[in-house]
Amino acid sequence: MLSDRRPLLLTNARIVDPARDLDFPGDLLIADGVIREAKRGIGAAGVPEGTEIVDCHGKVVAPGLIDMRAFVGEPGAEYRETLASASQAAAAGGVTTIVMRPDTTPPIDDPAMVDFVMRRARDTAIVRMHTMAALTKGLKGQEMTEFGLLKAAGALAFTDADRCVTNAQVMRRALTYARDFDALIVHQPEDPDLVGDGVMNEGEFAARLGLTGVPKAAETIMLERDVRLAALTGARYHAAAVTCAESLEVLRRAREAGCAVTASCTINHLTLNENDVGSYRTFCKMSPPLRAEEDRKALVEALASGLVDVVMSDHDPQDVETKRLPFAEAAPGAIGIETMLTAGLRLVHSQEIPLSKLLAAMSARPAELLGLPGGSLKPGSAADVIVLDLDAPWVLDPNELKSKCKNTPFDEARLTGRVARTIVAGRTVYEYV
Amino acid sequence: MNIPPKPSYVLNQRHLLGIEGLSRADIGGLLDRAEQFVDTNRQIDKKHSQLRGRTQINLFFEASTRTQSSFELAGKRLGADVMNMSVSSSSMRKGETLIDTAVTLNAMHPDILVVRHHASGAVELLARKVDCSVINAGDGSHEHPTQALLDALTIRRNRGRIEGLTVAICGDITHSRVARSNIILLNTMGANVRVVAPSTLLPPGIERMGAEVFRDMREGLRDADIVMTLRLQRERMSGSFVPSSQEYFHYFGLDQRKLDYAKPDALVMHPGPMNRGVEIDSGVADGVHSLIREQVEMGVAVRMAALEALSLNLPNA
Numbered sequence: 014m015l016s017d018r019r020p021l022l023l024t025n026a027r028i029v030d031p032a033r034d035l036d037f038p039g040d041l042l043i044a045d046g047v048i049r050e051a052k053r054g055i056g057a058a059g060v061p062e063g064t065e066i067v068d069c070h071g072k073v074v075a076p077g078l079i080d081m082r083a084f085v086g087e088p089g090a091e092y093r094e095t096l097a098s099a100s101q102a103a104a105a106g107g108v109t110t111i112v113m114r115p116d117t118t119p120p121i122d123d124p125a126m127v128d129f130v131m132r133r134a135r136d137t138a139i140v141r142m143h144t145m146a147a148l149t150k151g152l153k154g155q156e157m158t159e160f161g162l163l164k165a166a167g168a169l170a171f172t173d174a175d176r177c178v179t180n181a182q183v184m185r186r187a188l189t190y191a192r193d194f195d196a197l198i199v200h201q202p203e204d205p206d207l208v209g210d211g212v213m214n215e216g217e218f219a220a221r222l223g224l225t226g227v228p229k230a231a232e233t234i235m236l237e238r239d240v241r242l243a244a245l246t247g248a249r250y251h252a253a254a255v256t257c258a259e260s261l262e263v264l265r266r267a268r269e270a271g272c273a274v275t276a277s278c279t280i281n282h283l284t285l286n287e288n289d290v291g292s293y294r295t296f297c298k299m300s301p302p303l304r305a306e307e308d309r310k311a312l313v314e315a316l317a318s319g320l321v322d323v324v325m326s327d328h329d330p331q332d333v334e335t336k337r338l339p340f341a342e343a344a345p346g347a348i349g350i351e352t353m354l355t356a357g358l359r360l361v362h363s364q365e366i367p368l369s370k371l372l373a374a375m376s377a378r379p380a381e382l383l384g385l386p387g388g389s390l391k392p393g394s395a396a397d398v399i400v401l402d403l404d405a406p407w408v409l410d411p412n413e414l415k416s417k418c419k420n421t422p423f424d425e426a427r428l429t430g431r432v433a434r435t436i437v438a439g440r441t442v443y444e445y446v
Numbered sequence: 447m448n449i450p451p452k453p454s455y456v457l458n459q460r461h462l463l464g465i466e467g468l469s470r471a472d473i474g475g476l477l478d479r480a481e482q483f484v485d486t487n488r489q490i491d492k493k494h495s496q497l498r499g500r501t502q503i504n505l506f507f508e509a510s511t512r513t514q515s516s517f518e519l520a521g522k523r524l525g526a527d528v529m530n531m532s533v534s535s536s537s538m539r540k541g542e543t544l545i546d547t548a549v550t551l552n553a554m555h556p557d558i559l560v561v562r563h564h565a566s567g568a569v570e571l572l573a574r575k576v577d578c579s580v581i582n583a584g585d586g587s588h589e590h591p592t593q594a595l596l597d598a599l600t601i602r603r604n605r606g607r608i609e610g611l612t613v614a615i616c617g618d619i620t621h622s623r624v625a626r627s628n629i630i631l632l633n634t635m636g637a638n639v640r641v642v643a644p645s646t647l648l649p650p651g652i653e654r655m656g657a658e659v660f661r662d663m664r665e666g667l668r669d670a671d672i673v674m675t676l677r678l679q680r681e682r683m684s685g686s687f688v689p690s691s692q693e694y695f696h697y698f699g700l701d702q703r704k705l706d707y708a709k710p711d712a713l714v715m716h717p718g719p720m721n722r723g724v725e726i727d728s729g730v731a732d733g734v735h736s737l738i739r740e741q742v743e744m745g746v747a748v749r750m751a752a753l754e755a756l757s758l759n760l761p762n763a
Contacts, residue, residue, distance in 0.1 A: 216650055217654040219651065220649035221626070221651075223566035223588030223623060224566050224588075226649070292570055293571065337543070338544065339544065339565030342565055
């Protein structure tokens with residue numbers, strides 16, 4: 014930890030609390046790991062003795078981010094990322110809570126595994142770490158896991174990560190059973206047969222590059238099935254990583270029919286499109302693939318309207334052995350936990366989305382869905398806070414990233430805005446100097 | 447020693463990775479130069495010296511007979527030392543990656559690498575890791591530039607021009623690098639390009655590459671000047687893309703009846719190797735309007751022009 018737990022006063026800040034729809038110039042006082050006060054003019058006089066006072070010079074003070082899906086390779090793929098390295102990267106990106114994918118080796122599909130990663134995180138990580146548990150045993154898509162016991166052990170939600178449960182009967186039973194425990198089912202809807210050998214968005218660019226395309230229907234067909242099963246069972250269903258305008262239409266209809274479905278998209282699909290693949294850039298190979306610019310715009314609009322609830326990093330560290338290959342043979346995925354917010358700020362600076370909406374989708378909304386205490390600056394809540402310099406220009410140098418892998422699509426990108434300080438439970442865990 | 451009668455054409459780029467990016471002048475220049483090599487290739491003394499002292503490595507990650515031998519002969523006729531490597535049978539089997547192979551070969555200081563690989567974009571990836579010039583001899587379903595150039599030369603020699611001609615490319619467009627390179631080249635040179643195939647063999651979005659799409663072969667061939675037929679691989683004919691080779695031949699095999707819809711003097715081309723009785727009828731393949739053998743001859747000349755054009759651009763030329 015970089016500092017002790019002295020009380021901390023952030024003065025001269027722009028306080029943005031999306032959970033309460035607040036945005037005002039003021040000060041924020043933190044003591045004993047919780048937020049004491051957030052208001053105009055607390056001043057040095059009204060604070061306990063020994064308080065560290067930080068002048069924010071007008072920078073934004075906001076709740077720490079909650080990343081709803083990140084791959085951490087512990088256990089089984091520590092060469093890609095450890096709990097420690099993921100947490101360092103998260104802190105540098107303003108993420109104070111990581112929600113892990115359960116597709117580790119072995120997968121997190123029984124309570125002992127949940128316990129293991131939680132303990133290991135407590136010992137090695139500098140931000141809060143939580144995990145989702147597997148939806149089916151061994152991520153095989155056949156038998157549901159112990160939702161009750163896993164939830165009691167601390168699993169926040171149930172998912173087979175990027176794997177699709179293709180058997181509709183298995184999915185129906187899982188949703189039905191999950192409802193009894195009020196468990197959230199997170200599913201990436203993508204029909205693997207329709208994906209086939211596809212490696213990028215189907216269309217003109219795939220045709221030009223001679224690459225096999227992934228049709229949007231691979232996603233919408235499965236999403237349509239899922240929302241109907243969610244309506245049938247009344248379970249809490251969350252569609253992870255939707256990518257295209259057609260999927261948004263499916264979601265809209267489901268919501269209008271009163272179905273409790275929520276959805277997330279990745280920061281990559283929100284800020285990049287299929288053209289970024291350019292001449293076979295494997296760092297822009299994603300699963301599901303980056304779509305057309307119209308789809309990206311539709312996602313941004315859906316985020317602004319609240320149809321898409323959550324933005325996640327979908328952090329997926331891949332080393333050179335799996336990325337420095339011909340496009341079709343390379344592994345999909347990109348790191349993102351460290352750049353999620355700054356990449357998202359592109360949309361704020363281009364006035365595609367208000368700052369509070371973006372922050373809400375990365376903090377308040379995931380907190381609500383996952384039942385986590387963070388995501389707000391309300392007095393009395395945990396002091397997970399970030400200080401954000403909205404206008405700092407910088408160029409991303411992959412070598413400076415804290416993640417063990419450097420597969421970022423924002424390699425050498427010009428960015429505006431960066432995290433100046435990250436505070437977890439009242440302790441400063443990252444400071445940009 | 448032969449002295450080239452006209453100045454050679456120099457490509458203003460280090461590699462030849464695709465037709466995409468070549469200007470009309472580049473293509474015309476390469477074809478003019480190849481034209482001269484056609485003449486010298488018919489003489490007893492076919493030898494030139496432009497590539498003397500140069501090392502050319504033909505690196506084939508995918509089996510090939512005609513392209514590899516064509517490049518080998520082209521290099522040798524220009525005086526280069528040519529080495530053939532078929533990687534499918536050597537180190538890639540032992541787990542060496544494409545990049546490792548590139549770095550290893552690069553250390554031997556070749557001047558030109560001619561590369562074929564089964565993955566789209568693989569040749570470009572390799573080109574970024576070496577110091578020499580690279581010629582793409584076919585990457586996955588992406589590009590095969592020298593094939594498109596030799597097709598263009600064949601057309602030009604028989605019709606005197608490319609501009610304004612209607613060229614119908616028939617068959618497995620989805621998996622064909624020949625189709626993509628030809629669509630780009632023919633559009634650059636001002637031809638009208640059609641693609642003719644069942645919808646399962648047409649990549650979505652192909653119409654936006656500048657090709658008019660036909661699903662009925664008779665409509666697609668109507669009044670065409672040139673009919674190019676593509677190879678259909680056997681594994682794609684048994685239900686995965688088309689139900690059977692019989693059904694495919696019935697609707698899309700080039701036979702005389704379908705060819706009759708094209709112009710009376712329409713010319714027939716095929717990049718080889720042919721599946722007789724699948725995509726082309728033997729009578730048509732060997733008929734008077736067939737240019738298939740001439741294409742092979744043009745292949746050597748075009749590859750000589752390409753090798754020369756890049757070699758003149760090497761840093762120590």
